C-alpha cells in the first residue's frame with residue numbers, strides 16, 4: 001500500500017475498480033465497439049440497443065466521424081467558444097438550416113444536455129423577465145443541481161434540499177396511464193387545459209417557460225397523442241410562455257424525421273440538442289432560439305469545454321451523414337421492422353402492455369396482470385436480453401417498467417430482426 005491509502009492500492013493497476021468507484025459498476029468491461037455492436041474483455045458480443053448513453057447516433061466508431069476528428073485534432077484541438085472556428089461556424093449554420101424555420105440563433109457554449117437545458121431556461125427567463133419553469137411529470141431535465149430540482153420525478157429531487165424554487169410540475173400526455181383517467185378521444189386534452197390551474201394555484205404566477213421532451217425518453221418513451229404539442233404551443237403563445245423542446249434524445253433522426261418537432265408538426269420557441277449531435281459520443285450541446293431572443297448577454301451562459309472544436313468537427317460530419325439520401329428512410333424502415341415484431345410478440349405475451357414509439361425510439365411497457373407497473377419483470381427481461389447479447393435500459397433510471405430501445409440509427413432491418421428474435425427468446429425464457 002502506498003501513502004495514498006488502501007483505496008488506491010486496491011484499485012490501482014491490477015486492483016479492484018469496484019472498490020474505488022464511487023458507484024456500482026456493471027460486470028462487463030467493454031473494450032471495443034464497431035457500428036451497432038460492442039465487445040467485452042471476455043470476447044462477448046453485444047448489440048448496443050441503447051447507443052452508449054443514447055448518444056452514439058451513428059454507432060461505435062463511425063469511420064468518417066473518426067477521420068474528421070483525427071484531421072481536426074492535428075490542425076486545432078480546441079479553441080475557446082469566444083472565437084470562431086470552421087467546425088463551430090458550420091455546426092451553427094447547419095443547425096439553423098435544418099431546424100424549424102423560426103429557430104435562427106444558436107448558443108453552442110455547453111457540452112452537455114443538463115447545462116444546455118439550463119441555458120435555454122436562463123434565456124427564456126432573461127427574455128420574458130419571468131421566473132417559473134413548467135415541466136411535465138416524468139420529464140428529465142438533467143442532473144445538475146438546478147436541473148435535478150426541475151426533473152419531473154420526485155425520486156430525482158428528494159435528496160437535495162435546495163430545490164429549484166420555481167419548478168411547476170404538471171401531468172404529462174401519458175395516455176396509457178392517463179392522470180385524468182380519460183381516453184384520448186374524449187379527454188378534451190385536459191393535460192394542456194388544466195395547466196392553467198397549476199399556473200393559478202401552484203406557481204408563483206410568473207411563468208417563463210415550459211420545457212418538454214416531445215417524446216419523453218427516460219420517463220418511459222411516452223408519445224403524446226396527436227394534437228397535444230400543437231395545443232400546448234397555442235396555450236404558451238396565448239400566455240407569453242416560451243415553449244422549449246428538449247430534443248436531446250429525439251433530435252437528429254432518432255424518430256425517423258430530423259426532429260420530433262418535424263414529426264409532430266409543431267415549432268417550439270427554443271430547442272436543445274446534445275447526445276447524438278456528434279454522432280460518436282463526443283460531448284457537445286446546442287440551444288436554438290428564435291431571433292427575438294438574440295439580445296441575450298453571452299457572458300451569462302458558457303462553459304470551459306462548450307463548443308469544443310473536436311466535438312464540432314464530429315458534429316459537422318454527423319450532420320452531413322444524417323442528411324444523406326436514404327439515411328432517415330433506413331431509420332423508419334428498421335424501426336418499423338422492430339415495432340411490428342415487438343407488437344406481434346405482445347399478442348402472445350400479456351406481460352407486454354404497450355409497444356410504442358416512432359423510428360428507432362421504442363419503448364416496451366411491461367404490466368402486471370392487474371395493469372400495474374411490472375418493474376421487477378422489466379429488470380428480469382432486461383437481464384435476459386443482456387444474457388442474449390442485447391443491451392437495453394429500464395425507464396426512470398431503472399425504477400420504471402418500460403424497456404427502452406434506442407439503437408444507433410445505422411441499424412439495418414436485418415439487425416432489427418435479430419434484436420426482435422432475441423427479444424422473443426428472452427420473453428420465452430423468463431416466462
Ligand SMILES: Cc1ncc(COP(=O)(O)O)c(C=O)c1O
Nearest residue numbers: 112113114140141142213248249
Ligand atoms: C431528454 C434529456 N434531457 C437532458 C439530459 C441531460 O443530459 P446530460 O446527461 O448530457 O447532462 C438527458 C440525459 O439523459 C436527457 O435524456
